[in-house]
Amino acid sequence: MPSAAERTRTLVQSTCSAVLLVPGLPASAWDRLMPTARNVGPDGDVFVELPADSPAVRAATHAEADELAAVLEITDVAPVSVPHRIRGRARISGWLTTVPGLSGPGRTTLRLETDEVCVDDLWGAETVVPEDFRDATPDPFAGHETELLQHLHAGHGEQLDLLCAMLGERTARRRAAHRPSVVPLALDRFGLRVRVCEDRHRCFDARFEFPGPVRDITGLRHAMHTLFEAAAH
Incomplete structure (x- = not known):
């Protein structure tokens, strides 16, 4: 599984929505507290770009030598329609x-x-040591996950439904009364997570691991093909 540090780096360097929270700044200014770009430097510090007239910029400029506390809060929302759509949150203070x-x-x-x-996400809540955050690398599919999940959801519904067969009696009993929907929820170099839903109130997640970590799109295609082949037999 990806480490907590890797998951946090992935969120920071993804396209997830983020807001920079500075004590004392009005909530009405949130639209100018959302970074237009963000990245992590070699020392593990986070660099965010904001409008020059952002209240956070003014506060940091006026603080000068004083220490100005702040928190970057990132919210990860599933890129496909699914119940309980928030996948996780990360906070860097x-x-x-x-x-x-x-x-x-x-x-x-x-x-x-x-x-x-x-970080508090689909894997659970964990605290990350700053040095581990500094040394971690984001998942190689972070920049493509949205389009990959949307492609799976739109074009591979039949293959996704077949994954239920790999979940044993938990879905076998349910299929007799009501065929559950299988929605791709998250993808990383180690595997695919889906959400199996009978309705908006009865859902559970299932994780399908790849045979080994995937490094690129070619490897991902092979891993997905292997997974769907296994589900079909």
Whole structure:
């Protein structure tokens, strides 16, 4: 399974929505507290780009030598329609400073010196050591997961339904009364997670591991083909 540090790095460097929370700033300014870009530096600090007139930018500029506490909160929402759509959240807290010269006109880059990191997702809630966060790498499919899951959902419904056969009696009894829907929920280099739903109130997740970690799209195609072949027999 991906480590908590890897999962957090994946969320930080994904396209998930994020907001930079600074104590004392009004909630009405949230639209200008959402970074337009974010990445992780070699020391594990998080760099976020915001509009130059963002309240967070003004606060960091005026703080000067004082330490300005802030939290980057990331919310991960499944890219396909499914009950209980929020897949997880990550929080990176630390100290905020401005970084001149990295952004174009009308934008400012802020540096969040990482102090505490935590993630609460489909794998569970964990605290991440900042050094582990620094050294982790994001999942290689983070930038493609949305389109891959949407493709599976739109074009491979029959193969996904076959996965129920691999879940034993748990779905065999249910199929007799009501055929559950199988929705692709999450994908990473280690496997595919689906959500099996009879209705909006009765769902459970199932995880299908690949034979080994997948490194690229070619390997992913082979792993998915192997998985669907196993489900069909």
